[in-house]
Amino acid sequence: MKSLFLRDIKLAFRSGGGFGLTLAFFLIVILFVPLGVGADNAILARIAPGILWIGAILSCLLSLDRIFQLDFEDGTLEALATSPLPLESIAASKAAAHWITTGLPLTIIAPLLAYLLQLPYAGYFWLISSLLIGTPALSFIGTFAAAVTVGVKRGGLLLSLLVLPLYIPTLIFGAQTVIRATISLNPMPALLLTVGISLFSIALMPFACALALKVNLK
Amino acid sequence: MSLWEYANPVKFMALSGRVLPVLTIMSAVLLVAGLIWGFFFTPDDYKQGSTVKIIFLHVPAAMMAINAWVMMLVASLIWLIRRHHVSALAAKAAAPIGITMTLIAIATGAIWGKPTWGTYWEWDPRLTAFMILLVFYLGYIALWEAIEDKDTAADLTSILCMVGSVFALLSRYAVNFWSQGLHQGASLSLDKEQHVDNAFYFPLLVCIGAFILLFFTLVLLRTRTEIRLRRAVALANRRNSHG
Numbered sequence: 053m054k055s056l057f058l059r060d061i062k063l064a065f066r067s068g069g070g071f072g073l074t075l076a077f078f079l080i081v082i083l084f085v086p087l088g089v090g091a092d093n094a095i096l097a098r099i100a101p102g103i104l105w106i107g108a109i110l111s112c113l114l115s116l117d118r119i120f121q122l123d124f125e126d127g128t129l130e131a132l133a134t135s136p137l138p139l140e141s142i143a144a145s146k147a148a149a150h151w152i153t154t155g156l157p158l159t160i161i162a163p164l165l166a167y168l169l170q171l172p173y174a175g176y177f178w179l180i181s182s183l184l185i186g187t188p189a190l191s192f193i194g195t196f197a198a199a200v201t202v203g204v205k206r207g208g209l210l211l212s213l214l215v216l217p218l219y220i221p222t223l224i225f226g227a228q229t230v231i232r233a234t235i236s237l238n239p240m241p242a243l244l245l246t247v248g249i250s251l252f253s254i255a256l257m258p259f260a261c262a263l264a265l266k267v268n269l270k
Numbered sequence: 271m272s273l274w275e276y277a278n279p280v281k282f283m284a285l286s287g288r289v290l291p292v293l294t295i296m297s298a299v300l301l302v303a304g305l306i307w308g309f310f311f312t313p314d315d316y317k318q319g320s321t322v323k324i325i326f327l328h329v330p331a332a333m334m335a336i337n338a339w340v341m342m343l344v345a346s347l348i349w350l351i352r353r354h355h356v357s358a359l360a361a362k363a364a365a366p367i368g369i370t371m372t373l374i375a376i377a378t379g380a381i382w383g384k385p386t387w388g389t390y391w392e393w394d395p396r397l398t399a400f401m402i403l404l405v406f407y408l409g410y411i412a413l414w415e416a417i418e419d420k421d422t423a424a425d426l427t428s429i430l431c432m433v434g435s436v437f438a439l440l441s442r443y444a445v446n447f448w449s450q451g452l453h454q455g456a457s458l459s460l461d462k463e464q465h466v467d468n469a470f471y472f473p474l475l476v477c478i479g480a481f482i483l484l485f486f487t488l489v490l491l492r493t494r495t496e497i498r499l500r501r502a503v504a505l506a507n508r509r510n511s512h513g
Contacts, residue, residue, distance in 0.1 A: 196433060200426050204416045214409045214430065220402055221440040224448045245447070249440070260433050267425040 060149035074111045081107040082165045093170045100169035101230035108158045116194040120202040139262035147195035155187030178233035186226040186246045192253040199264040277354035297483035304476035324382045330481035332375035338368030346428035358424035363492030369407040395445040396453040
């Protein structure tokens with residue numbers, strides 16, 4: 053399992069794609085917001101928490117279809133499925149590798165982009181914590197949706213349609229954490245709910261994911 | 271003889287063929303009676319005037335929008351556990367009806383919202399939850415359409431329905447956390463603490479009954495169509511392979 057995990061991370065780095073593209077996309081989304089809504093700092097500061105979370109979710113979405121697609125096409129996934137490693141562990145390992153190569157870099161770059169969007173200072177700590185805690189949920193839920201659509205040719209659009217509704221609770225709790233911090237409310241309840249969604253996804257999504265993989269590999 | 275006998279498509283076709291005309295007539299009679307009673311023989315609300323009468327479409331449609339999803343979930347679980355094809359087809363048949371009910375609920379709500387709240391749309395938790403339900407339906411139907419192999423499609427949509435139900439429910443309560451709303455609480459309850467007046471209550475019950483029957487009629491009809499379609503495809507394939 054460890055070697056599979058390391059292999060996925062190495063592949064993501066080597067293809068030069070995943071990692072850098074995701075961050076570049078995040079940057080472009082954030083750049084688009086002032087261009088679209090105007091350079092009014094007060095408005096930007098108000099919408100910054102939501103925009104940062106939506107930007108992170110959209111950037112995360114980009115690399116989801118790579119999680120299984122290549123391995124499915126060249127038969128690696130079938131080989132893995134016949135190995136002694138249970139499918140659930142393969143799914144969990146894939147999701148963890150996805151988080152390391154997207155969720156984590158997004159979290160690290162987010163404060164910088166938050167500064168560009170004039171996020172009030174009270175929000176930084178909560179932005180980083182909510183993204184750090186919430187992005188694993190995005191990876192684990194996304195891995196499930198990727199497993200469902202792996203057999204569909206050019207399933208990228210379908211994948212988005214399936215996964216975005218599943219992201220709604222994470223988005224609400226994650227963004228509310230930051231919003232509450234910036235308007236001097238207690239952000240703890242929202243953060244705890246984010247923790248709940250994240251733990252729930254990490255614990256159960258690999259099983260749903262393995263079920264979907266079994267169907268697609270039969 | 272157990273209930274599962276009817277999971278056999280042949281038995282299902284025979285039974286549903288007999289039940290369907292009765293159900294169709296009953297739902298039509300109830301629907302006409304309930305709506306006429308509701309629209310013409312109930313008093314106007316002292317504040318809302320006659321606009322309140324859209325409740326006879328709004329509430330039953332909204333209830334069926336949610337219940338259709340629940341029925342899809344049950345049918346999906348039966349398919350995953352017992353592998354009855356009729357069950358998977360019934361889930362598939364229910365989805366477009368559910369999405370139509372969702373759209374009716376949203377549309378009648380908008381028409382009702384304009385005179386009473388002064389707006390067609392407001393980002394209220396209940397309204398937002400229905401919009402979320404709509405996108406869940408869209409994803410489910412899109413997945414059915416995208417996969418060619420019928421059994422794989424049934425499997426994957428069932429898994430999606432199962433996982434989606436959990437997240438739809440989470441979203442339903444997450445939106446309460448996200449914003450306070452304009453929409454009133456439940457119009458109906460069994461303990462009569464909070465309740466619409468009896469003058470509205472009884473015709474509303476008739477309308478809800480009519481919508482439930484209508485839903486079952488449409489699901490049976492669509493399931494039968496789907497079974498016939500598969501038979502036709504199977505026959506065509508057999509002929510091609512021989513010819």
